[in-house]
Amino acid sequence: MNIFSRLMHRARVKSPRLFHLNTGSCNGCDIELVTCLSPRYDVEQLGIHLEGSPRHADILCITGPVTRNTLEAVKATYAQVCEPKAVVALGSCPASCNVFAGSPVIEGPLAKHIPVDVYVPGCPPHPDAIINGIARAAQILADRGVPEKAKGEPQQ
Amino acid sequence: MNAMALIRLFLFPGLLFAIPAGWFFVWGEHKAVARMQRRIGPPLLQPFYDFVKLLGKRTPSRHGIEADLLRLYPVLSVLSLIAALALLPVFPTGGFSGDGILFVALLEMPSICFILAGFTSGSIYGQIGSIREAVLSVASNLVFLLAIVTIAVTESTFRMTDFAGPSLNPGHWIGVLGILLCIPAKLRLNPFSTSNAEQEIYSGPLTEYAGAALGMWELAHGLEWVALTGFVATLILPVGGPWWLHAVLFVAVSFLQVLLLSGISAATARFTLQRSIQFYWRWAVVLAVLAMSSAIYMRFRL
Numbered sequence: 001m002n003i004f005s006r007l008m009h010r011a012r013v014k015s016p017r018l019f020h021l022n023t024g025s026c027n028g029c030d031i032e033l034v035t036c037l038s039p040r041y042d043v044e045q046l047g048i049h050l051e052g053s054p055r056h057a058d059i060l061c062i063t064g065p066v067t068r069n070t071l072e073a074v075k076a077t078y079a080q081v082c083e084p085k086a087v088v089a090l091g092s093c094p095a096s097c098n099v100f101a102g103s104p105v106i107e108g109p110l111a112k113h114i115p116v117d118v119y120v121p122g123c124p125p126h127p128d129a130i131i132n133g134i135a136r137a138a139q140i141l142a143d144r145g146v147p148e149k150a151k152g153e154p155q156q
Numbered sequence: 157m158n159a160m161a162l163i164r165l166f167l168f169p170g171l172l173f174a175i176p177a178g179w180f181f182v183w184g185e186h187k188a189v190a191r192m193q194r195r196i197g198p199p200l201l202q203p204f205y206d207f208v209k210l211l212g213k214r215t216p217s218r219h220g221i222e223a224d225l226l227r228l229y230p231v232l233s234v235l236s237l238i239a240a241l242a243l244l245p246v247f248p249t250g251g252f253s254g255d256g257i258l259f260v261a262l263l264e265m266p267s268i269c270f271i272l273a274g275f276t277s278g279s280i281y282g283q284i285g286s287i288r289e290a291v292l293s294v295a296s297n298l299v300f301l302l303a304i305v306t307i308a309v310t311e312s313t314f315r316m317t318d319f320a321g322p323s324l325n326p327g328h329w330i331g332v333l334g335i336l337l338c339i340p341a342k343l344r345l346n347p348f349s350t351s352n353a354e355q356e357i358y359s360g361p362l363t364e365y366a367g368a369a370l371g372m373w374e375l376a377h378g379l380e381w382v383a384l385t386g387f388v389a390t391l392i393l394p395v396g397g398p399w400w401l402h403a404v405l406f407v408a409v410s411f412l413q414v415l416l417l418s419g420i421s422a423a424t425a426r427f428t429l430q431r432s433i434q435f436y437w438r439w440a441v442v443l444a445v446l447a448m449s450s451a452i453y454m455r456f457r458l
């Protein structure tokens with residue numbers, strides 16, 4: 001690795017921006033994610049920042065079991081995040097549909113629709129676990145870099 | 157073009173100084189807000205890492221005139237801010253008569269580009285953000301321009317080097333106060349942050365931006381910090397003394413303003429657009445009109 005790619009790698013690890021997408025969660029995981037921004041956990045120390053637009057984000061944080069209504073939104077939002085990107089599935093819902101499994105309106109688990117890099121299990125997960133998951137995702141994203149063969153350009 | 161102008165454009169307070177200073181000020185803003193909320197806040201190099209990371213993102217490929225315009229706006233903002241910084245009379249030599257007018261025009265460019273970017277992007281959130289920014293900039297610019305004209309009247313010139321330094325004339329200080337009142341609106345800080353209110357309209361005009369172009373916008377924001385706080389610093393810092401002391405004081409006074417404005421932004425909630433306009437058109441404009449009429453009165457009396 002030359003000095004520029006080392007710097008880029010470091011910058012990617014140090015500056016993970018999140019976009020949070022709720023796919024029909026009970027709100028438990030959402031509250032725990034927002035807790036991470038609070039003074040007690042203060043994720044800004046790690047450069048983690050919650051963004052308003054998926055275009056600005058590096059890591060897509062998904063909560064909820066993916067209901068039928070949100071499926072298109074999940075795919076569109078995933079396509080809008082620019083490479084290099086990573087997906088963190090927060091809570092048991094995106095991993096297994098949790099208590100919602102078997103419902104006719106649930107299209108989960110999440111991995112059926114988009115590739116997931118990190119699972120943070122728990123119902124809801126502890127903020128420490130969420131921070132750990134995001135930090136791991138940032139490392140994965142930096143190690144992977146921009147994939148050589150483009151899996152389709154980001155959507156307009 | 158003489159050597160001094162080149163130094164001002166490329167070294168200090170232009171390119172080489174302004175870019176790291178802009179990052180440093182943006183860090184100072186975030187750190188001050190974090191400390192006020194009893195958080196630790198971002199590391200010193202955070203804005204630099206953010207910029208480098210954004211350079212390495214693959215962005216959506218767009219074609220056509222809109223795509224070129226969207227790429228042009230942030231670059232134009234950065235360039236005009238660097239040109240504006242080169243006009244700052246940190247060392248009161250050089251300059252030309254009327255450069256104050258050019259300075260104000262260059263300072264306005266990022267705001268105009270920001271508004272156009274929102275409209276060009278075609279995003280509904282961008283358009284709402286642009287409308288808000290346009291309305292707010294009309295409201296705050298009235299006060300900003302009146303404040304600058306007040307200073308110009310008290311010094312009876314539009315030359316930046318003659319603006320520099322404290323003055324015995326009270327009009328000068330009321331003008332400085334008026335400029336300080338407008339900085340939060342120009343930097344889109346709380347309580348005047350309706351145009352990039354992420355809880356309502358995602359990222360406002362920048363919603364569709366990604367990668368390097370977004371990085372340029374963040375850089376432009378840092379440069380806006382340097383240019384606006386630096387302008388106030390040149391207005392209040394005494395002229396003369398060794399050049400290095402002057403440069404250090406310039407940075408220190410600018411950074412103090414960053415802390416002050418970040419403190420205000422952390423302590424206040426976002427005004428609605430109507431409240432922001434009321435603030436500028438009801439209260440600040442009264443101050444500005446009073447200042448200007450007293451300045452004109454003083455001139456006729458003397």
Ligand code: SF4
Pocket residue numbers: 025026027028029030063064065090091092093098099122123124125
């Ligand atoms: S994992 Fe548990 S807390 Fe989280 S959304 Fe699902 S049911 Fe709610």
